[in-house]
Amino acid sequence: MASVKYKESKGVTVWFTGLPCSGKTAVADRVAQILKARGYRVERLDGDIVRQSLTRDLGYSREDRNENIRRVTFVAKLLTRNGVIVLTSFISPYRDIRAYAREEIGEFIEVYTKCPLEVCIQRDVKGMYQKALRGEIKEFTGISDPYEEPLNPELILETDKESLEESAAKVIAKLEELGYIEKT
């Protein structure tokens, strides 16, 4: 089998956080595509997928949300120290557990997908806001559970004002600026 030659990079975790439907998955997927096309080793850890596998036993209490993030942090740390660019997309609504992820992983870029709640409700990609507003889902972030905004994220994406392509380009520019990838 032919061996695949990757472009070398210093590993890093790009940690997307924000309300449901704020654009974490959409931007992280697009950034992953761009980085792969440039030849980098990339891995995606997405809330929807991780919660069906690694953390399928967990719910949405504060304790379970934090345990979800602790396990993800463990995986992201291993990948990051092996030169992978890890793109994580989790609501991760609590500041203290995001601070823990940053501390553990070390090479860490926090990206806040900022979007007004009203716009997220309009987007309602998976119909979850409507369910939460009808009272059918308890502990839904933004409706019946808090979201603690990042105080000092490396990057803020205003996804109600920018196109998906613009948001993705900002993440790429940040990775270039911080020296994780080569400028093209």
Ligand SMILES: Nc1ncnc2c1ncn2[C@@H]1O[C@H](COP(=O)(O)OP(=O)(O)OP(=O)(O)O)[C@@H](O)[C@H]1O
């Ligand atoms: N600049 C932008 N960045 C990201 N998404 C955008 C942008 N502009 C519009 N969108 C749209 O907003 C929606 C965001 O949905 P997405 O599934 O990415 O949210 P999410 O933050 O991953 O939500 P969840 O926490 O429920 O997984 C998509 O339909 C996307 O196309």
Ligand SMILES: [Mg+2]
């Ligand atoms: Mg998502």
